[in-house]
Amino acid sequence: MTTLITGATSGIGESLAKLYADNNEQVIACGRNTEKLAKLSQHQNIESCQFDATDLQDIRSSTVAYTQFDRVILNAGNCEYIDDARNFDSSLFERVITTNLLSMGYCLEALLPKIKPGGQLVIVSSSVTYLPLPRSQAYGASKAGVSYLANSLAVDLKDIDVTLVHPGFVKTPLTDKNDFPMPMAVSAEKAANYIYKGVAKRRKEVHFPHRFTFILKFLRMLPTPLWLKLAKGLSR
Numbered sequence: 001m002t003t004l005i006t007g008a009t010s011g012i013g014e015s016l017a018k019l020y021a022d023n024n025e026q027v028i029a030c031g032r033n034t035e036k037l038a039k040l041s042q043h044q045n046i047e048s049c050q051f052d053a054t055d056l057q058d059i060r061s062s063t064v065a066y067t068q069f070d071r072v073i074l075n076a077g078n079c080e081y082i083d084d085a086r087n088f089d090s091s092l093f094e095r096v097i098t099t100n101l102l103s104m105g106y107c108l109e110a111l112l113p114k115i116k117p118g119g120q121l122v123i124v125s126s127s128v129t130y131l132p133l134p135r136s137q138a139y140g141a142s143k144a145g146v147s148y149l150a151n152s153l154a155v156d157l158k159d160i161d162v163t164l165v166h167p168g169f170v171k172t173p174l175t176d177k178n179d180f181p182m183p184m185a186v187s188a189e190k191a192a193n194y195i196y197k198g199v200a201k202r203r204k205e206v207h208f209p210h211r212f213t214f215i216l217k218f219l220r221m222l223p224t225p226l227w228l229k230l231a232k233g234l235s236r
């Protein structure tokens, strides 16, 4: 089995790449960081592939040698917060939407035709999409787009199974910069395990840690004005 993973040079993607490789699958680990890619390719069953996921031509030319994948995991992403919504930073907004959402479109155009019939597409979104949260206008909007994209693909793709991943907080370089408490945060290894097991079962949605995501799913059922009142309390 061959699995291509984007965002494999760090955090969740790196742990996933190692987990698949340790389970005797061939992994194509993707990212931009040359040093991290070189290190990853020393690992048994991992070969590296360098491209910028926001550049369609780069993705196409870097993956031209690959003809078929059993599984593609689109995980690359970044998070930046809007600190002052009143003075909205449109360049930050554009950066986050480009890295998290538009990149999905480029990867899909280049890689989807190479997924074998009966294969799998895994898309990593975020549990931020369950509720509007403070400072998350850019990240949340990008991931809401990602979740919609994945669910809509699941409707139309007849011969490929789509799994949408909604992680809670995971301790990675992406969240190391967070200056707020991250309830029930899990390690990247644990996150990779949840994803690995859910993907093996071809689940439509993988979300974790369950206690955290169930709370969010419950809060999502509150009337919007009530949630907005509560969320204002979280805002600084």
Ligand SMILES: NC(=O)c1ccc[n+]([C@@H]2O[C@H](COP(=O)([O-])OP(=O)(O)OC[C@H]3O[C@@H](n4cnc5c(N)ncnc54)[C@H](OP(=O)(O)O)[C@@H]3O)[C@@H](O)[C@H]2O)c1
Binding pocket: 006, 007, 008, 009, 010, 011, 012, 013, 030, 031, 032, 033, 034, 036, 051, 052, 053, 054, 075, 076, 077, 078, 079, 099, 124, 125, 126, 127, 166, 167, 168, 169, 170, 171, 172, 173, 174, 175
């Ligand atoms: N950590 C969390 O709490 C959490 C929660 C919910 C969802 N997520 C999502 O999970 C995914 C992985 O996050 P993480 O926490 O593991 O983050 P991370 O440790 O910062 O890793 C991000 C990965 O994305 C890659 N990447 C970023 N921009 C890229 C670009 N333009 N082209 C190619 N690769 C790019 C990075 O590789 P290079 O730098 O080598 O390009 C890196 O491998 C993201 O989509 C994130 O939104 C994370």
